[in-house]
Amino acid sequence: MQETLSRWLESHAGDCPFVEHPAVHTINEALIHVPAMPGLMVKNLFVRDQKGRRHFLVIVPFDKRIDLAALGRLLPASKLSMASPERLLQHLGITPGSVSLFALIHDSAQAVELVLD
Template sequence: MQETLSRWLESNAGDCPFVEHPAVHTIDEALIHVPAMPGLMVKNLFVRDEKGRRHFLVIVPFDKRIGLAALGRLLPSSKLSMASPERLLQHLGITPGAVSLFALIHDSAQAVELLLDQAVWDADSVQAHPLRNTATVALSHAAFVDFLAHTGHVPRILNVPAAI
């Protein structure tokens, strides 16, 4: 799939800034190791509902702390918790640290629901790992929309509640 994403990026986002960097697993590490580049730095969480039937990729600005309980109340009967690394690999084909919107390329079954914070949707461009945490791409809003069309994912755009 890495090759499939690489081809898509070349064809559809070729002029988007791309940087290689040391592996990063957290926002704190990214702030140290990812060189300054355009686009909103984001935080990506892979969560599941209480029964493990629904899975969500939640994308918010990097400095927003997510209130999972409050977010769960916005979704029909969903008490949310972090999904396991095994579920992450099963549904998005990646390991912790590499979570980003690009992992949706592995979700051909449309089993993962995409929840975007309004600020992410409104950004001119966003930063994302291209299926590995040793590189970052600054994807324009237009390319972001094209990528979602390519994967068939329709985002739910909302004001993700912040943790108190």
């Protein structure tokens, strides 16, 4: 994904710093491995509805608790839950611990709905 992302950033945003770090699965891991940078630190979740027909990339401030039942009522979507690693790879071309807004560049089918808080 890094090469694709680097090319996209170069063509759309000019010269952007790129920071590599290991995959992180929790905010505590991110706080250890991701260097401090300006801006808002967020957490990214890839979730699906009960039937697996709708998929969402949910991005919220890192310290915010996410109530999937309440989010499901807001969207509306039935019984949201974390999507499997297989679905993550299928829709966004990435593995767990690598979920980010930039993964949407791999969603050529536009099957993933973005939810930003």
